[in-house]
Amino acid sequence: xxxxxxxxxxxxxPRSYRPVAxxxxxxxxxxxxxxxxxxxxxENNDYKEIIVEYKGKRQNVALVRLHRPKxxxxxxxxxxxxxxxxxxxxxxxxxxxxxxxxxSEKAFAAGADIKEMQNLTYDYTxxxxxxxxxxxxxxxxxxxxxxINGYALGGGCEIAMSCDILYAGxxxxxxxxxxxxxxxxxxxxxQRLTKAVGKSLAMEMILTGKPIDxxxxxxxxxxxxxxxxxxxxxxxxxxxxxxxxxxxxxxxMCKQAVQTSFNVGLDEGLKYERTIFHSTFAVHDRKExxxxxxxxxxxxxxxx
Ligand SMILES: CCCCCCC/C=C/C(=O)SCCNC(=O)CCNC(=O)[C@H](O)C(C)(C)COP(=O)(O)OP(=O)(O)OC[C@H]1O[C@@H](n2cnc3c(N)ncnc32)[C@H](O)[C@@H]1OP(=O)(O)O
Numbered sequence: 001x002x003x004x005x006x007x008x009x010x011x012x013x014p015r016s017y018r019p020v021a022x023x024x025x026x027x028x029x030x031x032x033x034x035x036x037x038x039x040x041x042x043e044n045n046d047y048k049e050i051i052v053e054y055k056g057k058r059q060n061v062a063l064v065r066l067h068r069p070k071x072x073x074x075x076x077x078x079x080x081x082x083x084x085x086x087x088x089x090x091x092x093x094x095x096x097x098x099x100x101x102x103x104s105e106k107a108f109a110a111g112a113d114i115k116e117m118q119n120l121t122y123d124y125t126x127x128x129x130x131x132x133x134x135x136x137x138x139x140x141x142x143x144x145x146x147x148i149n150g151y152a153l154g155g156g157c158e159i160a161m162s163c164d165i166l167y168a169g170x171x172x173x174x175x176x177x178x179x180x181x182x183x184x185x186x187x188x189x190x191q192r193l194t195k196a197v198g199k200s201l202a203m204e205m206i207l208t209g210k211p212i213d214x215x216x217x218x219x220x221x222x223x224x225x226x227x228x229x230x231x232x233x234x235x236x237x238x239x240x241x242x243x244x245x246x247x248x249x250x251x252x253m254c255k256q257a258v259q260t261s262f263n264v265g266l267d268e269g270l271k272y273e274r275t276i277f278h279s280t281f282a283v284h285d286r287k288e289x290x291x292x293x294x295x296x297x298x299x300x301x302x303x304x
Contacts, residue, residue: 049079052086055100055237060244062086062096063237066103072110073103075155080134087140094303097244097251099140100236101163102147103156105229108172111154114181131186137162138188138259141252143243147236148172149229153211158187161196164255166222167236168214169229174222175211195262196222247285247301 049068055061064086066073073079090096103109124130137144137159146160149169157174160166168174176189184190185206194202197220205212214226227235243251257273264272280286284304292299 047082047086049076050082050086054096056241056244058095058241058245060095060097061237061240062090062099063233064099064101066101066109069104069106071113072107072151073156074110074113074115075159076113076116084133084136087136087142087144091141094248096142097246097248098240099142099144100147100233100240101137101144101159102233102236103149105149105169105171107150107156108146108148108152108160109156110151111156111177112187134187135162141255142248143240143251143255145236145240145243147233148174148223149232151175151211153177154185154189155187158185158189158192161192161222162188164258165224165239166217167232167239168217168223168226169232170214170226171229172214172217172223172226173211174205174214174217175209176206177209177211179207180209193222196220247283247289247299248303249283249285250280250289253280 049066051065051067053063053065055063064083066075066079066083068074068076068079087099090099120130134155143165144163145165145167146163147167147169148160150171151173152160153173153175154177157176160174176185176193178184178186178189185193190202190206193205196202197205201212201220204210212220212222214223217223218226225235253276257276260272261269285299285301288301289299
């Protein structure tokens with residue numbers, strides 16, 4: 001895999017970026033959908049910039065903490081490589097039904113790593129389609145809850161918005177401050193923020209760089225709930241457990257149907273939903289769920 005990486009990417013990296021390239025190759029990173037992951041397990045304790053734990057009575061919730069405390073969880077290439085690897089491995093793990101993604105109490109993530117980007121060139125970003133691989137959160141099939149305390153800025157806000165459910169701690173701050181460093185949102189901020197909070201507030205945030213707090217984020221529909229910061233992660237895990245105990249196939253299909261509503265018009269979306277709905281009649285878990293209801297017992301899902 002590192003060979004593929006070196007052929008495809010390393011040759012066009014500017015010299016200052018090459019050490020990062022070698023870290024990426026460790027996790028066989030080349031983009032969700034395009035990569036061939038070398039490991040499918042979740043036993044990987046080798047991560048340096050994320051911490052993975054398993055939660056819930058059935059240990060079917062994966063809790064991922066971004067962990068670069070000295071840099072307020074700034075999203076460097078090696079952290080992204082680890083996160084990509086972890087999320088892909090959860091998708092392949094039949095025991096995991098939901099993921100909670102969080103940071104520290106001070107920062108979910110203060111954005112993409114500015115120190116890493118400082119000396120990048122147009123030549124490099126264009127030829128390597130820089131950031132194209134960072135869509136992995138959105139591409140993950142397992143539902144993801146973002147539990148956001150503290151700063152969610154720039155790429156941090158974009159990663160949070162790529163998740164399926166957003167819960168905020170009462171100290172959270174959401175912003176797209178890229179304009180104040182001479183650039184624009186590059187990880188979907190101009191699109192997802194606008195869809196979430198509407199044009200005027202998105203423009204205000206993106207054009208001024210000023211963040212909004214958790215309460216405003218809840219009022220404007222960017223997050224669905226706000227909790228005291230100390231209990232945020234536990235609350236997210238509780239919801240994640242409810243999701244993880246459903247049929248995993250049904251949960252993935254629900255996610256796919258809702259995601260589609262962002263990309264297509266109503267008629268197309270309704271057609272797509274009905275097609276997926278019909279397909280549940282080919283799934284064991286649909287029969288089991290309905291039978292369990294009729295027989296007044298708990299369903300026994302088999303993820304098939
Ligand atoms: C879906 C995938 C995502 C795709 C990403 C697409 C492109 C994204 C672009 C961006 O995200 S650009 C970056 C946007 N973020 C920012 O501009 C925020 C920058 N940080 C700050 O303004 C401040 O750090 C803060 C968050 C307001 C906190 O201020 P405070 O005074 O409390 O702490 P500091 O002393 O400033 O920071 C501590 C430590 O952390 C380092 N750091 C903080 N943010 C970053 C960052 N984004 N990149 C690199 N390093 C960061 C900061 O430099 C300090 O470290 P030292 O310099 O002291 O070693």
